[in-house]
Amino acid sequence: xxxxxxxxxxxxxxxxxxxxxxxxxxxxxxxxxxxxxxxxxxxxxxxxxxxxxxxxxxxxxxxxxxxxxxxxxxxxxxxxxxxxxxxxxxxxxxxxxxxxxxxxxxxxxxxxxxx
Amino acid sequence: xxxxxxxxxxxxxxxxxxxxxxxxxxxxxxxxxxxxxxxxxxxxxxxxxxxxxxxxxxxxxxxxxxxxxxxxxxxxxxxxxxxxxxxxxxxxxxxxxxxxxxxxxxxxxxxxxxx
Numbered sequence: 001x002x003x004x005x006x007x008x009x010x011x012x013x014x015x016x017x018x019x020x021x022x023x024x025x026x027x028x029x030x031x032x033x034x035x036x037x038x039x040x041x042x043x044x045x046x047x048x049x050x051x052x053x054x055x056x057x058x059x060x061x062x063x064x065x066x067x068x069x070x071x072x073x074x075x076x077x078x079x080x081x082x083x084x085x086x087x088x089x090x091x092x093x094x095x096x097x098x099x100x101x102x103x104x105x106x107x108x109x110x111x112x113x114x115x
Numbered sequence: 116x117x118x119x120x121x122x123x124x125x126x127x128x129x130x131x132x133x134x135x136x137x138x139x140x141x142x143x144x145x146x147x148x149x150x151x152x153x154x155x156x157x158x159x160x161x162x163x164x165x166x167x168x169x170x171x172x173x174x175x176x177x178x179x180x181x182x183x184x185x186x187x188x189x190x191x192x193x194x195x196x197x198x199x200x201x202x203x204x205x206x207x208x209x210x211x212x213x214x215x216x217x218x219x220x221x222x223x224x225x226x227x228x229x230x
Contacts, residue, residue: 044205044221049218102173
């Protein structure tokens, strides 16, 4: 079965320091993985996606993630945090069933950025 | 180009009532999915529509039903509302039958409060 586990429910960093949000996945076939961000009282915005092409995926706003099959991980990173990065981040895997796809979300990681 | 549009943005209903939420997908998208996001949790898949038919369904009771129209817009109906139905309801659209290569575009959601 497809699933994702976000290893940290809360992460706190100082502005200008690196960000690491951790995600492990479980999949019975080659997975498609996404990272979405949700700002307070907003919908979900796609940060980046992995669909079996390059293992290092670059997204919007300076975020990137690396797909590591040997570690079943898809961690999200950013070299330097900005105050505007404070939000909830969701790691997502696609479940393919009956000819259709659906998104399976992790529980989320709340990122706080301090001055 | 408008993204996914949901209406209304906020709604307050009484237990036992019925509610209808609406979604207009992004231009060019033919597949619509609905998700329920309870406070502090990741979104949970409700169902998905393609070619005006329900193609997949998550673990939600029959009180949750939907519809897709020929112009690809969609409605989510919830009957006999319970306090536990209070949540943010998100609509996501995707092209090409939900092809995983393209990602999913989310609306800003409808905040439903049941009192």
